[in-house]
Amino acid sequence: MVTWWASPHDRLVDSPYSVFDQRDIVPIAYALFAVALGVALGAIIRRTLPAMAATIAGYAVTRYLVAEYVRPNLIAPLKANLPFGLQLTGTGIGATIGPPQPTDWVVSNQIATGTGKLVGENWENLGQFNLKGNGTAVFTGVGRCPNRIPVSTGLHWHTIPATQPALQRCIDSFHLRQVILYQPPSRYWPLQWSEAAIFVGGAVALIALSLWWVRKRIA
Numbered sequence: 378m379v380t381w382w383a384s385p386h387d388r389l390v391d392s393p394y395s396v397f398d399q400r401d402i403v404p405i406a407y408a409l410f411a412v413a414l415g416v417a418l419g420a421i422i423r424r425t426l427p428a429m430a431a432t433i434a435g436y437a438v439t440r441y442l443v444a445e446y447v448r449p450n451l452i453a454p455l456k457a458n459l460p461f462g463l464q465l466t467g468t469g470i471g472a473t474i475g476p477p478q479p480t481d482w483v484v485s486n487q488i489a490t491g492t493g494k495l496v497g498e499n500w501e502n503l504g505q506f507n508l509k510g511n512g513t514a515v516f517t518g519v520g521r522c523p524n525r526i527p528v529s530t531g532l533h534w535h536t537i538p539a540t541q542p543a544l545q546r547c548i549d550s551f552h553l554r555q556v557i558l559y560q561p562p563s564r565y566w567p568l569q570w571s572e573a574a575i576f577v578g579g580a581v582a583l584i585a586l587s588l589w590w591v592r593k594r595i596a
Contacts, residue, residue: 393565394482401569406576411436413580417587449484451571454558461488461555482560490519491552522547
């Protein structure tokens with residue numbers, strides 16, 4: 378019902394992975410797993426409040442581990458190696474950064490130099506220069522600029538006409554690239570079915586454990 382109710386909004390936003398665990402079949406699998414976990418822990422602990430607390434904690438930990446470590450690797454992510462543009466403007470620093478398609482789910486996003494050296498996870502970490510009085514400069518997180526930077530003073534030193542092109546030449550000299558691991562929208566349903574199967578399988582195992590435990594106690 379939630380999937381049907383939210384479908385107009387989801388079509389407008391067109392970002393399926395942002396609501397992955399709130400739509401379609403995985404919430405049903407989550408519910409089955411939560412109930413089965415509560416039954417199993419209730420049968421084992423046999424005290425209401427401790428069993429409830431253990432169920433909430435166990436469910437939360439399981440969901441977190443699956444979302445962070447299992448889901449991204451259920452299907453091997455695709456890899457893209459793209460040019461990364463970082464430009465100085467009169468109002469600050471801008472960057473060209475993002476996955477091949479806006480609807481892709483980015484699993485990992487790293488920035489590397491032309492030599493393959495990884496320099497960061499996001500472009501904001503690259504927006505600083507350590508400028509010396511003799512004109513030498515270090516591009517933070519990347520390396521020393523190969524060219525001299527005209528020294529100027531003042532709050533907006535980086536917008537001085539002679540300084541800005543020199544800094545841009547320094548940025549361009551490192552040939553930064555963006556290395557992305559991502560899941561395309563075409564894998565949304567295979568990932569839904571795969572994750573749902575994990576939780577349904579877990580629910581079946583927990584119910585089997587509950588039956589075995591109860592029969593063992595009766596015996």
